[in-house]
Amino acid sequence: MLIETELTPNPATLKFLPNRTVMAAGTRDFATPEDAEASPLADALFGLGDVTGVFFGSDFVSVTAAAGTDWSALKPDVLGILLDHFSADMPLFRPGSAGEITVASDTGFADDPADADIVAQIKDLIETRIRPAVANDGGDIVYRGFEKGKVYLAMQGACAGCPSSSATLKNGIEQLLRYYVPEVTEVRAI
Numbered sequence: 001m002l003i004e005t006e007l008t009p010n011p012a013t014l015k016f017l018p019n020r021t022v023m024a025a026g027t028r029d030f031a032t033p034e035d036a037e038a039s040p041l042a043d044a045l046f047g048l049g050d051v052t053g054v055f056f057g058s059d060f061v062s063v064t065a066a067a068g069t070d071w072s073a074l075k076p077d078v079l080g081i082l083l084d085h086f087s088a089d090m091p092l093f094r095p096g097s098a099g100e101i102t103v104a105s106d107t108g109f110a111d112d113p114a115d116a117d118i119v120a121q122i123k124d125l126i127e128t129r130i131r132p133a134v135a136n137d138g139g140d141i142v143y144r145g146f147e148k149g150k151v152y153l154a155m156q157g158a159c160a161g162c163p164s165s166s167a168t169l170k171n172g173i174e175q176l177l178r179y180y181v182p183e184v185t186e187v188r189a190i
Contacts, residue, residue: 001087003079008138010162013053013064014071015138016078018086023056027140029156030054039093041085048081050074055139055157056092062138062157111146119146121181126153130173134159141173149185151177165189 004017028039031053036042042054045063051074053064063078065071084090111119126143134141139159144152153173159165166189174187 001083003082003086005075005079006138008062008158008162009164009168010064010138010158012067012069012161013062013138013158014075014078015158016061016063016082017059018061018082019059020086021059022061022092023058027058027156028056029140029160031160037094038096040090041081041092044081044085045078048074048077051078053157053160057135057138057140057157060135060138064158064161115146115183118181118183122146122151122177122184125177125180129176134168144190146184149183151184151187152190153187155189 002019004019006015006017008015028042030036030039030042030046033043033046036046036054039054039056041061042056045051045054045061050066050069051063052066053062055062055064061082065074123143126141130141137158139155139157139162141159142154142156144154146152151174153169155162155165159168162168169187169189174184177184177187
């Protein structure tokens, strides 16, 4: 089995492509070792000690290393864990009960029903134009709310903590949304 590796705009994150489906639907972001307990693969990657983030996309796994970590030393260990996991067709998640499912905390933004058409346009643009581009860089972007012209987005995977994420938000995403949805005045990361 061959696992390809790609650089991402975030120098702390590498994107690993196992040439197979990782997540059949959706994405999953593991920002802490505690989050990773739900997945044997994410748990093993955090177990290396120098890993500070794991992200599962449709056909890739992004791994973020701690500041000052030498990727040339960490990369073989990450590849070994990924090879073992995917070669053995191990499950991505541990079996559990519905009681173990966690839901992201409320962001404090309740979309105004009067803005339903605007929110639908924003979500459509995010889904069709923005998320595919962000996934190419090893991350994801999730809609969190729209309030008084401001769009609130959560950055995940390689995008979270990326030095260029502010420029991506302002020069890319904000301009695109403002062009197609004139009611959008600003885009903010939360």
